Amino acid sequence: MKGEIDYSLYLCTDRGLMTSATIEESVEAAVRGGATVVQLREKDCSSREFYELGLRVREITARYGVPLFVNDRADIALAVGADGVHVGQSDLPCRAVRAIAPGMLVGVSASSLAEAVQAERDGADYLGVGAMFATGTKTDAAIVSMEELEAIRRAVSIPIVVIGGINKQTIPAFRGKGIDGAAVVSAIVAQPDPEAAARELLQLWKS
Amino acid sequence: MKGEIDYSLYLCTDRGLMTSATIEESVEAAVRGGATVVQLREKDCSSREFYELGLRVREITARYGVPLFVNDRADIALAVGADGVHVGQSDLPCRAVRAIAPGMLVGVSASSLAEAVQAERDGADYLGVGAMFATGTKTDAAIVSMEELEAIRRAVSIPIVVIGGINKQTIPAFRGKGIDGAAVVSAIVAQPDPEAAARELLQLWKS
Numbered sequence: 001m002k003g004e005i006d007y008s009l010y011l012c013t014d015r016g017l018m019t020s021a022t023i024e025e026s027v028e029a030a031v032r033g034g035a036t037v038v039q040l041r042e043k044d045c046s047s048r049e050f051y052e053l054g055l056r057v058r059e060i061t062a063r064y065g066v067p068l069f070v071n072d073r074a075d076i077a078l079a080v081g082a083d084g085v086h087v088g089q090s091d092l093p094c095r096a097v098r099a100i101a102p103g104m105l106v107g108v109s110a111s112s113l114a115e116a117v118q119a120e121r122d123g124a125d126y127l128g129v130g131a132m133f134a135t136g137t138k139t140d141a142a143i144v145s146m147e148e149l150e151a152i153r154r155a156v157s158i159p160i161v162v163i164g165g166i167n168k169q170t171i172p173a174f175r176g177k178g179i180d181g182a183a184v185v186s187a188i189v190a191q192p193d194p195e196a197a198a199r200e201l202l203q204l205w206k207s
Numbered sequence: 208m209k210g211e212i213d214y215s216l217y218l219c220t221d222r223g224l225m226t227s228a229t230i231e232e233s234v235e236a237a238v239r240g241g242a243t244v245v246q247l248r249e250k251d252c253s254s255r256e257f258y259e260l261g262l263r264v265r266e267i268t269a270r271y272g273v274p275l276f277v278n279d280r281a282d283i284a285l286a287v288g289a290d291g292v293h294v295g296q297s298d299l300p301c302r303a304v305r306a307i308a309p310g311m312l313v314g315v316s317a318s319s320l321a322e323a324v325q326a327e328r329d330g331a332d333y334l335g336v337g338a339m340f341a342t343g344t345k346t347d348a349a350i351v352s353m354e355e356l357e358a359i360r361r362a363v364s365i366p367i368v369v370i371g372g373i374n375k376q377t378i379p380a381f382r383g384k385g386i387d388g389a390a391v392v393s394a395i396v397a398q399p400d401p402e403a404a405a406r407e408l409l410q411l412w413k414s
Binding site: 049051073100 | 280283285294296297298299300304307
């Protein structure tokens with residue numbers, strides 16, 4: 001799928017925040033509403049559960065033609081046939097993931113210009129830049145200023161997805177800044193109607 | 208290294224129990240004392256820390272010619288160039304590890320005859336059978352009776368390493384039972400002199 005990814009509306013799962021009964025329902029509602037990428041992020045379950053969930057979510061994203069990234073676990077990404085791996089600064093280094101999973105897309109989280117430049121140098125396919133705003137999902141994340149985001153945009157040529165406090169109120173702040181997508185967690189999964197929420201966010205992002 | 212592993216004294220690391228200042232020191236003392244296999248087991252650190260530690264431990268085990276297994280994380284095993292992965296019943300299935308890491312040895316934990324037979328069928332290279340005795344390391348582990356161990360030994364042909372409460376007091380219980388090795392945690396890493404402890408355990412196992 002390399003080179004053809006539409007990063008516009010990038011869903012990150014969160015079983016702790018979701019209104020749906022299962023991750024699968026949460027993901028399916030989001031992609032029906034228009035989420036263009038799904039990242040499966042599971043920190044509090046066993047590897048076996050993560051793997052089995054990954055297989056089920058892979059089936060859903062494949063059916064809708066949406067790329068699937070797995071957070072942190074390159075082995076689970078490989079085992080479920082995901083399109084890519086997303087790594088933070090505390091996860092496996094981008095180069096290590098490339099070495100063990102040559103065909104995979106690799107996204108890297110960056111919260112500074114230095115991290116962003118390094119990630120591009122390491123061969124990242126896209127950046128997740130944030131947290132842009134304070135958020136309940138990641139309370140310890142550094143806040144990236146709009147000026148730093150603009151400096152990152154000037155410095156790297158790979159796609160940038162903004163993350164952290166992205167919702168319908170904050171999306172307009174990114175207009176005209178050359179950002180490729182909005183990564184959201186609670187603005188979709190925590191809404192009473194995740195499908196409608198995704199649809200509204202995608203329209204707002206594209207407008 | 209396939210097919211030539213000496214499982215006699217199988218060290219599992221545990222940074223919470225070790226008397227050494229670092230995992231590296233703990234591992235080096237154990238292999239100097241005669242540990243024949245090392246399994247790196249890290250549940251409470253970031254993937255990046257696990258990876259970087261794995262690289263350093265890989266350097267030590269390679270220097271002593273001792274095979275290195277990584278617990279649970281096939282991606283980290285691949286990234287650090289370990290010899291194998293050890294998976295429990297809540298980790299990636301053996302077959303999934305085989306598929307993504309074809310050259311790796313795969314060990315599987317089994318605490319019953321059914322799990323042991325299934326693991327061999329799935330292509331496991333060896334079994335870790337236990338917990339044989341109550342242990343402070345894994346307080347929720349099921350106890351495997353000596354009768355069940357003997358039934359497992361009769362049912363499978365792959366090497367068996369016993370684990371859980373294995374120490375100099377309990378090792379004699381396995382004499383003449385066709386078991387290939389003793390996996391130990393605290394009986395080495397928690398001792399005042401891990402090297403001497405490993406030496407004594409190996410002598411006892413081989414006697």
